[in-house]
Amino acid sequence: MVVIVGAGPAGLATSACLNRLSIPNIVLEREDCYASLWKKRSYDRLKLHLAKQFCHLPYMDFPPNAPTYVPKNGFIDYLDNYVSHFGITPRYLRSVESVIYDSDAEKWQIVVKNMTTTDNVIETEVYTSRFLVVASGENSQGTIPDIDGLDSYGGEYIHSNQYENGRKFRGKDVLVVGCGNSGMEIAYDLWNWGANTSIVVRNPVHVLTKEMVKMAMIMSQYLPCKAVDIITVAISRLKYGKLSKYGIRMPTKGPFHLKETTGRSPVIDVGTISKIKSGEIKVLPGMECIKDNEVVFTNGATVQFDAIVFATGYKSTVRNWLKL
Ligand SMILES: NC(=O)C1=CN([C@@H]2O[C@H](COP(=O)(O)OP(=O)(O)OC[C@H]3O[C@@H](n4cnc5c(N)ncnc54)[C@H](OP(=O)(O)O)[C@@H]3O)[C@@H](O)[C@H]2O)C=CC1
Numbered sequence: 001m002v003v004i005v006g007a008g009p010a011g012l013a014t015s016a017c018l019n020r021l022s023i024p025n026i027v028l029e030r031e032d033c034y035a036s037l038w039k040k041r042s043y044d045r046l047k048l049h050l051a052k053q054f055c056h057l058p059y060m061d062f063p064p065n066a067p068t069y070v071p072k073n074g075f076i077d078y079l080d081n082y083v084s085h086f087g088i089t090p091r092y093l094r095s096v097e098s099v100i101y102d103s104d105a106e107k108w109q110i111v112v113k114n115m116t117t118t119d120n121v122i123e124t125e126v127y128t129s130r131f132l133v134v135a136s137g138e139n140s141q142g143t144i145p146d147i148d149g150l151d152s153y154g155g156e157y158i159h160s161n162q163y164e165n166g167r168k169f170r171g172k173d174v175l176v177v178g179c180g181n182s183g184m185e186i187a188y189d190l191w192n193w194g195a196n197t198s199i200v201v202r203n204p205v206h207v208l209t210k211e212m213v214k215m216a217m218i219m220s221q222y223l224p225c226k227a228v229d230i231i232t233v234a235i236s237r238l239k240y241g242k243l244s245k246y247g248i249r250m251p252t253k254g255p256f257h258l259k260e261t262t263g264r265s266p267v268i269d270v271g272t273i274s275k276i277k278s279g280e281i282k283v284l285p286g287m288e289c290i291k292d293n294e295v296v297f298t299n300g301a302t303v304q305f306d307a308i309v310f311a312t313g314y315k316s317t318v319r320n321w322l323k324l
């Protein structure tokens with residue numbers, strides 16, 4: 001028996017591979033559906049940033065008529081087909097509370113809160129298995145930084161995983177905090193919906209296009225990472241020029257080296273950079289604190305915002321329950 005924690009793409013892929021080999025497995029999922037980040041906590045305009053040939057799960061390609069960069073709903077449809085084709089049956093509303101390894105029995109002991117019960121009685125289940133697969137992801141829980149004054153901020157603030165689109169922000173002054181892929185795309189979306197948009201960029205970041213990444217991934221099959229980085233950075237520089245004059249500094253290490261060593265992805269520009277260059281989206285440095293509804297930045301500027309979107313990333317929850 002294999003217990004897989006998490007029914008995101010990685011957990012589903014693991015279950016599919018085991019099912020093909022007739023190896024019994026149980027997928028435990030905290031939410032009431034698989035791929036919950038995709039289904040419930042991602043913005044409307046989300047598309048895969050990598051070309052479809054780099055994103056399919058084992059043993060099933062995307063359909064030939066799927067676009068190169070599959071949109072969110074196309075990806076969810078693909079997962080729906082995947083789950084039914086491989087007969088994957090996750091157990092939903094199962095929150096893994098603790099996992100210990102019983103070295104005498106040579107088995108994992110998995111304590112789970114079963115939240116499917118309707119009469120408000122939460123049941124505890126214990127699973128034992130020889131093998132455990134942690135597939136609960138890096139993006140399990142959205143994080144909002146502890147900013148002085150945020151408690152008393154009178155505007156609305158959300159994490160990026162609650163952002164769907166900018167409809168209700170039209171005409172509002174909105175600050176996006178964080179310039180990863182979520183923040184950069186949400187800033188662009190807000191601008192498209194007519195919000196007066198600013199974005200906090202506090203550290204250096206690489207900006208590439210999806211075509212540059214596709215080319216780099218093909219080059220990686222033939223060239224070392226260092227060479228791919230030099231070429232990719234040169235092409236990015238040719239396209240975008242010196243972005244530091246707009247408040248976006250470039251890291252000293254290359255984008256694929258950073259991906260490999262830190263897991264951080266470069267930002268894939270979906271149109272945000274041209275809006276930053278034209279001044280339609282404003283770049284601000286780190287936040288110092290919030291005072292009387294105004295955000296104070298590290299350069300001393302104070303600006304009032306109607307709403308703040310914290311695109312400040314996620315943390316894995318595995319250390320809360322996996323007791324090694
Ligand atoms: N289409 C796609 O394929 C997409 C993929 N993704 C991926 O999903 C994952 C999660 O992405 P995302 O949600 O963007 O999270 P990330 O962790 O990638 O980015 C978080 C950003 O927030 C910044 N940040 C954190 N705390 C603060 C703070 N206190 N003040 C200012 N800035 C702060 C970080 O900058 P700093 O370096 O300063 O800490 C970083 O730029 C990534 O792997 C991303 O690439 C996301 C969106 C779309």
Ligand SMILES: O=C(O)C(=O)Cc1c[nH]c2ccccc12
Pocket residue numbers: 049050181213259265266268
């Ligand atoms: O999921 C992400 O982090 C992406 O934005 C896509 C991505 C995955 N691996 C990469 C390597 C280089 C550039 C983008 C990505």
